[in-house]
Amino acid sequence: MQVNWNYIKLALLSISVVGLYGFADHRSKNREIGDITVKFLGDNNLYLTEDAVNKLLIQNYGTVKNRPKEQLVLNTIEEVILSNEMVKNAQVYFTVNGELISKIVQRKPIGRVEGVSKFYLDDTGQRMPLSRHHSARVPIITGEITGKTLEDAYVILDYINEDDFLRKNVIGIHIEEEGKYQLRFRMENFVVNLGGIDNLNAKFKNFMAFYAKAAKDNSLEDYAIVSLEFNNQVVCTKI
Structure with a gap:
C-alpha cells in the first residue's frame, strides 16, 4: 500500500496551525491590560476630563488596568462611559499590544x-x-x-x-x-x-x-x- 505523504504533511500542517492559533488565542485572552488611553474626538472637549472617565470606570466597573482581557466586556465598558451625561458617543477597543482605547464624543x-x-x-x-x-x-x-x-x-x-x-x-x-x-x-x-x-x-x-x-x-x-x-x-x- 502506497502512503500519500502529501496528505500526511497537510494534516500535520493543519494540526500545527490550529494548535498555534489556540495557543495565541489563549495568550491573548490572558494578556493583562497595559495602558488605558482616553481620546476625545472633535473640538468640543471641555466638559469631561480623562481623570473623570477613569474614575467613572473604577466606580462602576472596577480597576481595568492589569486585568486579563478575557475579564473585560467592551460593550459594558462603553455603557459605563455612556452613562455620564456629558458623553454623546463612545467606542472602546483593544489594540494588539493590550492597550485599551476609549474614543469619546462629548455633547455640545x-x-x-x-x-x-x-x-x-x-x-x-x-x-x-x-x-x-x-x-x-x-x-x-x-x-x-x-x-x-x-x-x-x-x-x-x-x-x-x-x-x-x-x-x-x-x-x-x-x-x-x-x-x-x-x-x-x-x-x-x-x-x-x-x-x-x-x-x-x-x-x-x-x-x-x-x-x-x-x-x-x-x-x-x-x-x-x-x-x-x-x-x-x-x-x-x-x-
Missing part, C-alpha cells in the same frame, strides 16, 4: 437655561447638565420654561447656529410665553421680538436687510424694539 451645548433649574440645551435638543470644568459661551434662555417653549427655543438656536452673524451676536432668548420669543444681541441696545417659530427664514432675512441699512445709516442706537412678528415686515420702536 447650544443654549443655557436660567430658571428654577439651570442646565444646557444640547445640539440635539436634549437637556444637558452644567459642567464643573467649563462654562459654555452660549445664548442664555430665560422666561417661561416649559417642554414646548424649550422645543421652540431649540428650533431658534438651531437656525441661529447655521448663520455666522447670528451665532456671533445673539446672546439671549427670552420667552414671554409660548409663541412669543425675544432675542437679545451682543452689541445692540434693542431687543428683537421674533414672535413664533413660523417662517424663521423670512423673518431673519427681513431683519438682516433692516440691520444692514440701519448700520449704514448709523441709526441702530435709535431703536428700542425691532419686531418681526408681522408678515414680511420689520416694525421698529424708537427710543
Whole structure:
C-alpha cells in the first residue's frame, strides 16, 4: 500500500496551525491590560476630563488596568462611559499590544437655561447638565420654561447656529410665553421680538436687510424694539 505523504504533511500542517492559533488565542485572552488611553474626538472637549472617565470606570466597573482581557466586556465598558451625561458617543477597543482605547464624543451645548433649574440645551435638543470644568459661551434662555417653549427655543438656536452673524451676536432668548420669543444681541441696545417659530427664514432675512441699512445709516442706537412678528415686515420702536 502506497502512503500519500502529501496528505500526511497537510494534516500535520493543519494540526500545527490550529494548535498555534489556540495557543495565541489563549495568550491573548490572558494578556493583562497595559495602558488605558482616553481620546476625545472633535473640538468640543471641555466638559469631561480623562481623570473623570477613569474614575467613572473604577466606580462602576472596577480597576481595568492589569486585568486579563478575557475579564473585560467592551460593550459594558462603553455603557459605563455612556452613562455620564456629558458623553454623546463612545467606542472602546483593544489594540494588539493590550492597550485599551476609549474614543469619546462629548455633547455640545447650544443654549443655557436660567430658571428654577439651570442646565444646557444640547445640539440635539436634549437637556444637558452644567459642567464643573467649563462654562459654555452660549445664548442664555430665560422666561417661561416649559417642554414646548424649550422645543421652540431649540428650533431658534438651531437656525441661529447655521448663520455666522447670528451665532456671533445673539446672546439671549427670552420667552414671554409660548409663541412669543425675544432675542437679545451682543452689541445692540434693542431687543428683537421674533414672535413664533413660523417662517424663521423670512423673518431673519427681513431683519438682516433692516440691520444692514440701519448700520449704514448709523441709526441702530435709535431703536428700542425691532419686531418681526408681522408678515414680511420689520416694525421698529424708537427710543
